[in-house]
Amino acid sequence: MATIKLSTNKIDELRAVCKSFNHEKGELINVLHKAQGIFGYLPAEVQEIIARELNVSVAHVYGVVSFYSFFTMLPKGEHPVSICLGTACYVRGAEKIIEEFKRVLNIGVGETTSDGKFSLACLRCVGACGLAPVVLVGDKVYGRLSPESVKDIVAEYAK
Amino acid sequence: METIKINIDNKIVEVEKGATILKAAKQVGVHIPTLCHLHLHDLNIENKPAGCRICVVEVAGRRNLAPACVTECYEGMVINTNNIKVLNARKTVLELILSDHPSDCLICSKNGNCELQSMAQDFGVREIHYEGEKSTYRADTSPAIIRDVDKCIMCRRCEMMCNDVQTVGVLSAVNRGFMSVVAPAFERNLDHSECTYCGQCVAVCPTGALTEVDHTNAVIRALADPSKTVIVQTAPAVRAALGEEFGMEPGTLVTGKMAAALRRLGFNYVFDTDFAADLTIMEEGTELLDRLNRHLQGDTSVALPILTSCCPGWVNFFEHQFPEMRDIPSTARSPQQMFGAITKTYFADKIGVKRENMVVVSVMPCLAKKYECQRDEFKTNGNPDVDFSISTRELAHLIKQLNISFNELPEEDFDHPLGESTGAAVIFGTTGGVIEAAVRTAYELQTGKKLEKVDFEELRGMDFIREATIDFDGLPIRIGIAHGLGNARKLLEEIKAGRSEYHAIEIMACPGGCIGGGGQPLHHGDSSILKARQKALYSEDAGKTLRKSHENPYIIELYKEFLGKPCGELSHHLLHTHYFDKSVEVSVVE
Incomplete structure (x- = not known):
């Protein structure tokens, strides 16, 4: 495991978030949302800090983080790749697109490349069904994809 | 003490107002089985997550069966704790629990002292009609306590002891659905947690999921x-x-x-x-x-x-x-x-x-x-x-x-x-x-x-x-x-x-x-x-x-x-x- 470096600025920001919620236990989910916004993900250290600030056990915090799929303990890549698995994209071959991304990037869904450039995730319907199958890289939408086009997309960002 | 009259199994009885069906039934000598409920009266410790669904009973006028451990009695309530509908539901629930439980009772350290085993015996389970995926999880051995999560039925008693009674806060339900387990933070092993080894989780575990290291x-x-x-x-x-x-x-x-x-x-x-x-x-x-x-x-x-x-x-x-x-x-x-x-x-x-x-x-x-x-x-x-x-x-x-x-x-x-x-x-x-x-x-x-x-x-x-x-x-x-x-x-x-x-x-x-x-x-x-x-x-x-x-x-x-x-x-x-x-x-x- 790589050592996780948290900047003190961000930790101060997180503590301020906890304070803005009056350190209330019941605000755990809201605090986690904000924390993921600050850090991009929720490493163990961040959960430890939140547990202390809200005076709940860290096991409880982890219980909530591991329950909701929105929360992630893995850092996202510089260019997060999200593949739509909505019905339209699915029937138009999204699964083959996933396989190709996995092969090209050499990571699984939910993982990040070792250089921190790319991460891979799935999502449900981005409302661009006419362009199925659809992939998002950051905020940019790529439509009507074929497995062959995956390599080009990756190359665009790999520089 | 304010009391109300209810009908349990065709007997009119007077019970304390606000009592759950489980408690009321116990007061009048009717034993309703349960796996997750635990009440240590003198110590004011009660676990009732209504999770196991073994304690279901029929309440007249109610669409579905009611979990007795959390359903409060009301004046004139008519309850049936042992009709065919109730018995079938309980047995189904038990068989579903057993379908995701190892069947190595003979060599389990809880053999003869397991609440799940006794219940299977009481219910006369001779066949499990359901077959499906079994959840598996790595074993965790610490200097004092062994966690064998495969045997966990998610009754949450251990969690209650660890969090509410002992305030140690080591155990929590983590993950979701079929993948959910009771575990320390980040699914670390007990010896990498703040566990005090007090063993109160072991003392209340109904199955062999939590046991002592045997010397x-x-x-x-x-x-x-x-x-x-x-x-x-x-x-x-x-x-x-x-x-x-x-x-x-x-x-x-x-x-x-x-x-x-x-x-x-x-x-x-x-x-x-x-x-x-x-x-x-x-x-x-x-x-x-x-x-x-x-x-x-x-x-x-x-x-x-x-x-x-x-x-x-x-x-x-x-x-x-x-x-x-x-x-x-x-x-x-x-x-x-x-x-x-x-x-x-x-x-x-x-x-x-x-x-x-x-x-x-x-x-x-x-x-x-x-x-x-x-x-x-x-x-x-x-x-x-x-x-x-x-x-x-x-x-x-x-x-x-x-x-x-x-x-x-x-x-x-x-x-x-x-x-x-x-x-x-x-x-x-x-x-x-x-x-x-x-x-x-x-x-x-x-x-x-x-x-x-x-x-x-x-x-x-x-x-x-x-x-x-x-x-x-x-x-x-x-x-x-x-x-x-x-x-x-x-x-x-x-x-x-x-x-x-x-x-x-x-x-x-x-x-x-x-x-x-x-x-x-x-x-x-x-x-x-x-x-x-x-x-x-x-x-x-x-x-x-x-x-x-x-x-x-x-x-x-x-x-x-x-x-x-x-x-x-x-x-x-x-x-x-x-x-x-x-x-x-x-x-x-x-």
Whole structure:
């Protein structure tokens, strides 16, 4: 495991978030949302800090983080790749697109490349069904994809 | 008490308003089965997540079946607890639970003592109609507790004990749906968590998901080794509970039969941790008086209150959660460790056996003792003062394995010299007992007067937090008592905030003290069992001629021959310890 470096600025920001919620236990989910916004993900250290600030056990915090799929303990890549698995994209071959991304990037869904450039995730319907199958890289939408086009997309960002 | 009339199984009955169907049914003698519900009345502990769905009943006018554990009764409610619809639903639920449960009952350590197994038997399950994926999870073995999550039925009792009662906060349900398990944070193993090994999770687990690390085979091997002198010590609370494993009524004292059984198991010396409990009082009591007198003379550097330190679950708790206060507890080692230290020095010399050829086994009502005896500070050149700590349950297994008819054994005595003890020592096994024993000795040492009455009723009972002021011949000594770590936390927070007015506090990690320890025969939610055990210990105390630790002739001899004086040089080395900061530091890197 790589050592996780948290900047003190961000930790101060997180503590301020906890304070803005009056350190209330019941605000755990809201605090986690904000924390993921600050850090991009929720490493163990961040959960430890939140547990202390809200005076709940860290096991409880982890219980909530591991329950909701929105929360992630893995850092996202510089260019997060999200593949739509909505019905339209699915029937138009999204699964083959996933396989190709996995092969090209050499990571699984939910993982990040070792250089921190790319991460891979799935999502449900981005409302661009006419362009199925659809992939998002950051905020940019790529439509009507074929497995062959995956390599080009990756190359665009790999520089 | 306001009451309402309801109809249960065609019987009109009057029950307390606001009672759940489960409680109301129990009041009128109708037993509704459940796997997750647990209620320890006297201790005010209740788990009712309505998770297992075994307790469903039919309520007239309601669309679906109602879980009895959380559904409140109302006036005129008509309930059926055993019609075909209810029975089918329960059996289906049970079969679904069993379809995701290992079927290795024959070799499971909970065999014969498992609530899921008994229920399958009661329900007459002969076939499981459902087949599907089975959840599997890695096994987790710590120095004291084994987690076998495959056997977990998600009743959440362990979580309740760990979080609500003990406030240790190690266990939580994590993940989602079929993947959900009860685990420490980040699914680390227990030995990488803040677990105190109090074992209360083990004590309430209905299945074999949480069990103790079993050392019975290691003990059998030691007993079979002719080059070893094997010595056993038994904790006070064991004698008040062991009989239950052999069908005796809770609260039956089996001190004599236990000594006889241990002798027949082949132990070379059958000694008593009670001896070391008397020794603990000499050391801890002296320390208390020393701190107290220095405080009274105006020495502000002296930390008061002094907290007892016999309970290893409690020691683990403050090392993890209140490390900044670790100078407040007494430095006295626990009786188990004092016994080991004295046996492998003083007694080893006496009988001319090297410590390497000695095996000290302790029988404890406790699982944290397994961890305690493995601590590095209690070893000499890698050789532990206490080699193995087995629970009351493990001793029962050992006796059964070696074909000993426990119930027919004669009553025998412990061996001398480390088997002799006073009544003060035996009450160590219940909440309030250690401090009462300390008061008996401290009073006489401080005032120089003889105590007329040694029974301190004001220190006894089952209330979670108790306090009393004892008159030391004009000097009022304020005593606090807490059992259950959640209550200990309350007293610690008071001390931290500078609001504590006690001179001395006794803390026991387990509800009830050692009688309710994580290594005791399972109470299956019946708190009257704890009360019966408590009563038994007080009756053993009352029956003793000597009831003050400092009057134990063998303790007097030990100081004369070997130790010198309490809290002296040798005591400091052998009978006292120091504590560690085990809190988790969040590493913040720039």
